[in-house]
Amino acid sequence: MTEFLTAAVGFVLAMLALGLVSILRGPGDADRMMATQLIGTGGIAALLLLGTVADVPAAIDVALTLALLATFASIAFVKKGLPRFEADGTASTEGE
Amino acid sequence: MLPPATVPDAVTTSCGFLLVLSIAVPVAGVLLAFVLGDRWVRLVAFTIIPIVLAIVAATVLVLPQSKGPLVYLLGAWTPPLGVALRADGLSAVMLAATAVVISAVSVFAVADFRPTAAEPRAPFAFWILLLAIWGALNTIFVGGDLFTLYVALELLTFAAVPLVSLDGRPETLQAALRYLLFALLGSVLYLLGAALLYGRYGTLDIVLLSSRIGAEPASLVAAALMTSGLLAKTALFPLHLWLPPAHAGAPAAASAILSGLVVKGSFFIIVRLWFQVMPGLLGFAATQLLAALGAAAIVFGSVLALRQERLKLLIAYSTLAQIGYLFLMFPLALDASGYLESGEALAGGLLQAASHATAKAAMFMAAGSIYAGLGHDRITGLHGVARVLPLSVLAFAVAGIALMGVQPSGASLAKDLLLQVATETGQWWWAVVLQAGGIFTAAYVVLVLAHALASSDKSVTLIGPASRPRDIAALILALCSLLLGLVPWEPFLPVPYDSTSSLFGPGTLFKLLLPVLGGVVLAILLSPWPHPLASSARWKVATRVLDPFRRISLAFGSLVERGNSVLCEWPAASISLLVLALLFGALMLVAT
Amino acid sequence: MSLVRDMITIAAVSAGAFFFLAGTVGLLRFPDTLTRLHALTKADNLGLGLVVLGLLPQAGGLRDGLKLVSIWLLGLLAGATVSQLIARAARHGESTR
Amino acid sequence: MSGTTVFGLCAAAAVGLGLYGLITNPQPLRKIIAFNLLGSGVFLLFGVVGRRGAAAGLGNDPVPQALVITGVVVAFSATALAIALLLRLFKAAGSATLSSAPMRADPDPSGD
């Protein structure tokens, strides 16, 4: 069982790496912004599997934190990453 | 598994609580001032400062009575699990010097950072950061654990950086950013070394480490990284890119703190590291390298100081030279078996640090008064200032005289000690550098004074009123530095002989004349600015004789300046940092 | 009993891994931002869900199980909202590339 | 080759990468990122040291872990301060660079 799960972590990780390569290459910033999304799914899956393999139950807490913050980071990405565009009808009036 | 720790001083000594208070009270002041806000910060600062002063005084008085250092185990946990605070003679000297400088600066800054002024932001930051710097420095002086020292070092940096950019001009913002980034690089290298030491020895406690440490790969790499990181924070040549703009751009009171005290924090950790944690690792070659960097710093700093147009920049470059002076003690402290001995050389180095702290702070304060009075600090525009701002110029003069090592100043005692050791160990070349350092110091002091004392054709108009309390604070600090040699150092530092006996001998006169005359020559040769006596007839004669020499010296000076501007580029400075780290590692590897 | 649990785990985790593979292939092969976004959020969230499902039998107790499920729900929520935001950003931001 | 060795080498490599980036990247923001990478290498080294010291039923020596947590907080504050300075500099000067402008023109070398 441990071997299977370890292999699964490795596989998910490899997919994650490939995905990151494709995303980070672009071409646009919108593509790059998917990176946290990808980690928010693939990274968390790897983390959960890893926690089970290594018998670290608290890894679930890390995954929970990661899930929350990856969501938050994605939103900040969209808000801050494309300042010229007002996502979702939101505007930030720069106080300068 | 390592044997259970047997620390010789694993108990809290009576009065050890003073060490805790010396940290806790300034920190409490920071918190209180932050909550109470704009109108109360100065009041809080002036309540806290006397209390901490009293604590430091008590520590200094108690220390000689106790046998060995004062120790306090925080939370009653013994190292290696817990953290200890320890104060020995070195700590006491630096604690006292810091307390004196901070008190004087706070008196100086009373008027500048009035909370009722139109600008409430600067006083708010200044007074809180002043207390924070004090707390951080005290932690550095009494901290007994390398990681606690790291946190204190960061505390110091975080308090110092905003002081640099207090006025918000783009130049100072850039200076602050450079300072912050380079300091962060330095402290992260220090932390890297700490990680290796923990991995090898299982503790970061200074006393425990000193009993466990040996010449092994981990400790050598750690030592090299930590040393170079701390050198970056101390701004030893060639890692000084951040210092002149940062120190010259800050408000005068902040410059006094930054130049006088903040660089001494990382310097003190280097001393702790080398003299206490790993006295046997540095070896001959590495100490020579350290001192060679110091010598180069003296030449570069002094030559550049002589070429500055503005007084504050001159003083900032002088700090660069004086930092170099502090590192001359390392080869002199090395004994025959390759151990760094906590003897007279260390005493000389520490004394030099204390006298530089007081004198340099006084110089910046005097320069601040002059700037406030004239509205500028161009050295060539200082003519006649002695008549309108006599106290400021006097304070500058006294501080300068103290710094060049005239009896009975602390710098003079330090120089005597170092020269004596240099003779004993046969390292005559460092004796030459020591003398040259004094002469260089004299050169830029003489230069400034010559301009300030020269009579002016026009009457000098002041744009602001001269402030007597400010000048008196600077003067008292300068006098402190001048009289440091008379203090009985014996309980704290191994200072063997009584310096007062030789106060009025022929040696004193020689010690006064050598630097002053040498300094006059250097000032004439190396300063590119019009000389204050340039119009007199005698000068015309002198010009004819000196002119060829002067041209050569000036060419040398501009060469130094060009070299400096290369070294002050970021990539060059950070590459030198790595080169130094690798060089130290290699030299230590060879030595062991 | 433990054999059954392990079987479920192996099956679900393998299926999850397959969906991650599919998502990555989509990322690598699809030509433009919007379709790639589609591949990413749909396939990967399904993959995460299957992994969570597979790990549920291995969870230590009810609390861990609840946390696992809520992680998945958070992932879904993020996927649904953020992909919409990114998609709009991508469409409007085409000129700013 | 054990896991701690792999991650120990990884930590050393991260330190090297951070140093390289800190030296060569001209933009201050990139320097800040490189500093964070360097810092994370240092923290990883602490982690490896702690992992090697696993004992008494703990998988990782708690002391280095605590040091890392303190260090992460300090590094984060440093990043925040550096970025605030950088943004303010950008606003005040219109550019964000660390390269020093020439200090002053070469003065007239003649003394009279």
Added chain:
Amino acid sequence: MSIATVFEIVLAAVVLGLGIWTIVVRETFSATVGFVAYGLLVALIWVRLDAVDVALTEAAIGGGLGGVLLLGAAARLRDADVMAAETPGKVVRASAAALSVLTTAALAGAVLLLPDPAPTLAPAAVANAWATGLSNSVTNVLMAFRAMDTMLEKVVLLLAIIGVWSLAPDSAWGGRPGPRHQADPDGVLAFLARLLPPVGIVVGIYILWTGADHPGGAFQGGAILASMWLLTIIAGLADTPPVSRRWLRFILVAGPCLFLVVGLVGLLFGAAFLSYPPALAKPLILGIEVAMILTIAATLGLLLAGAPERSAKP
């Protein structure tokens, strides 16, 4: 070579690959994104090293808040990207590369030659856990054995705030940090900003509470709370408070203040500064942690918000 080692090598390679990307890529924005991904994935290494407390911290800071901080700066500095064409020459880059490689090699050598068995304080930490009644050793080290460092670190956070605030223009001193965000109240963002914070607050408090006996603690919990606060600000549901507010100042010092007071009480009446009487240790530490989570959440949030930009008066 076991499958576990293969996995570790893959993990290290992915993380290092991201590190390399972060350093060498031309565009600053891409580098920032790469670093955020790096920060999130490093959490995996920390779990693998069985340092879950650090993994939580790294996930919260390295990926979450740190990423947002860097990204905000990258977005604002986007126009500066073009200007900085002063890339150092080949010689500089080559020597920097050579020196970095040498440093790495020296470091790697030192790491490989570390002693086996390694020195450790784990048994000592476990043996002394009775004094606090908490079974999370990391919390014990942070709050008891090395409490001084933790207290000073909180002062470092406060100084960072003071430093950031001191950069305010004088006209905005005492005002609100950052730009005012406005959002469509029925939009997706506002929806998320209403839905996520309650979940986040529960998770944050859970992380704090579980920190007594399991991995977790005030800092990690505080980071989660801070990000939830920022989410509501970004979505325009809340505004940053003016920095001159007394209550805000009080929250910002509550943690270190309580720490200091407990320490001084220990100095006066107890065994030593920062020592806790064993009977009261657990409640005292938890009390400090509760104060600290508020302080940390407020501090981290305000550090991300930046210097005051808008005068407090509208």
